[in-house]
Amino acid sequence: MIDAIDRAILRRLQEDGRMTATALAGEVGLTVAPCHRRLKELESSGVIRGYSADVDPARVGLGFEALVFVTLRDRQNMKAFEAGVAGIGQVIEAQRLFGEPDFLLRVMAEDLPAYQRFYDDVLVGLPGGRKVD
Amino acid sequence: MIDAIDRAILRRLQEDGRMTATALAGEVGLTVAPCHRRLKELESSGVIRGYSADVDPARVGLGFEALVFVTLRDRQNMKAFEAGVAGIGQVIEAQRLFGEPDFLLRVMAEDLPAYQRFYDDVLVGLPGGRKVD
DNA sequence: CGTGAAAATAGGCCCAC
DNA sequence: GTGGGCCTATTTTCACG
Numbered sequence: 001m002i003d004a005i006d007r008a009i010l011r012r013l014q015e016d017g018r019m020t021a022t023a024l025a026g027e028v029g030l031t032v033a034p035c036h037r038r039l040k041e042l043e044s045s046g047v048i049r050g051y052s053a054d055v056d057p058a059r060v061g062l063g064f065e066a067l068v069f070v071t072l073r074d075r076q077n078m079k080a081f082e083a084g085v086a087g088i089g090q091v092i093e094a095q096r097l098f099g100e101p102d103f104l105l106r107v108m109a110e111d112l113p114a115y116q117r118f119y120d121d122v123l124v125g126l127p128g129g130r131k132v133d
Numbered sequence: 134m135i136d137a138i139d140r141a142i143l144r145r146l147q148e149d150g151r152m153t154a155t156a157l158a159g160e161v162g163l164t165v166a167p168c169h170r171r172l173k174e175l176e177s178s179g180v181i182r183g184y185s186a187d188v189d190p191a192r193v194g195l196g197f198e199a200l201v202f203v204t205l206r207d208r209q210n211m212k213a214f215e216a217g218v219a220g221i222g223q224v225i226e227a228q229r230l231f232g233e234p235d236f237l238l239r240v241m242a243e244d245l246p247a248y249q250r251f252y253d254d255v256l257v258g259l260p261g262g263r264k265v266d
Numbered sequence: 267c268g269t270g271a272a273a274a275t276a277g278g279c280c281c282a283c
Numbered sequence: 284g285t286g287g288g289c290c291t292a293t294t295t296t297c298a299c300g
Contacts, residue, residue, distance in 0.1 A: 007193070013186035014186050015185070016183065016184060017150050017151065018150065018151060018184040020275075020276060020277090021276070021277075022277090031285090031286055032286095033277095033279090033285085033288090034285055036278080037285090046189055048186050048187065048188055048189075049187040049189050050150075050186075050187045051187065052147050052148070052150045052184070052187060053146035053147050053183075054181065055146075055180060055181055056181075059135075059178075060135060060140070061135075067230065153293080153295085155293075163267080163268090164268055165268095165296095166268070166295095169294095170267095
């Protein structure tokens with residue numbers, strides 16, 4: 001199914017997702033044709049979900065990143081909170097935990113003041129709870 | 134410096150990091166040449182740090198992901214702990230926090246039993262502390 | 267920034283093992 | 284099923300207007 005060569009391909013592709021099949025072939029010790037076949041197979045079978053550019057947040061005006069731990073006042077609101085948070089672009093990641101706290105949010109903002117405004121204006125408007133970090 | 138078109142390029146490239154300059158040009162409303170010039174500039178100036186393939190962890194035998202909160206017994210060991218954790222391949226991400234807990238680790242393993250072995254054999258060997266989640 | 271060309275390269279195909 | 288080589292279609296990368 002997935003052998004050592006496939007793993008080499010995946011490893012290399014995680015380091016440089018823009019590699020061409022030709023360059024890949026050389027590095028994993030294959031010629032282009034079989035390498036390209038494997039690559040397509042990995043993509044279509046869902047092992048490779050996609051490719052993305054790694055953008056430096058600080059360079060695009062988002063220099064401040066914060067981790068916010070959220071404990072809900074009322075656990076009935078779990079779903080509502082999850083849905084609300086999904087609609088906020090500044091929330092990069094929302095991890096649902098089991099136990100205290102309930103959620104881990106990764107939030108981006110321009111800077112500390114901007115984060116504070118975001119915190120006051122947006123986060124407290126959700127059916128949420130107390131900040132921890 | 135970075136205008137609306139650059140942002141469009143970055144947004145699109147985060148969704149699909151393997152787009153060609155040609156395809157990009159059409160989507161952001163430019164022709165190939167200027168689009169390619171911008172792309173190269175974004176890469177060499179460090180706004181784009183790189184590209185990576187998004188591999189489905191479950192498909193390569195790492196179906197279990199855990200967030201581990203670590204509170205050090207002795208904060209003097211902060212640096213040593215950080216260095217130790219950096220050498221463990223299963224630790225995807227180590228986030229240093231300020232306050233309790235001290236660290237947030239993102240750990241991958243094959244499954245729950247494998248994670249438990251990893252926890253017992255590796256994590257407790259570090260100058261660390263108590264698990265929270 | 268757009269156009270047009272040239273050069274390089276990648277991707278897909280068919281054949282041999 | 285895996286590797287090798289060719290041919291075509293794109294892509295990149297220059298000029299220049």
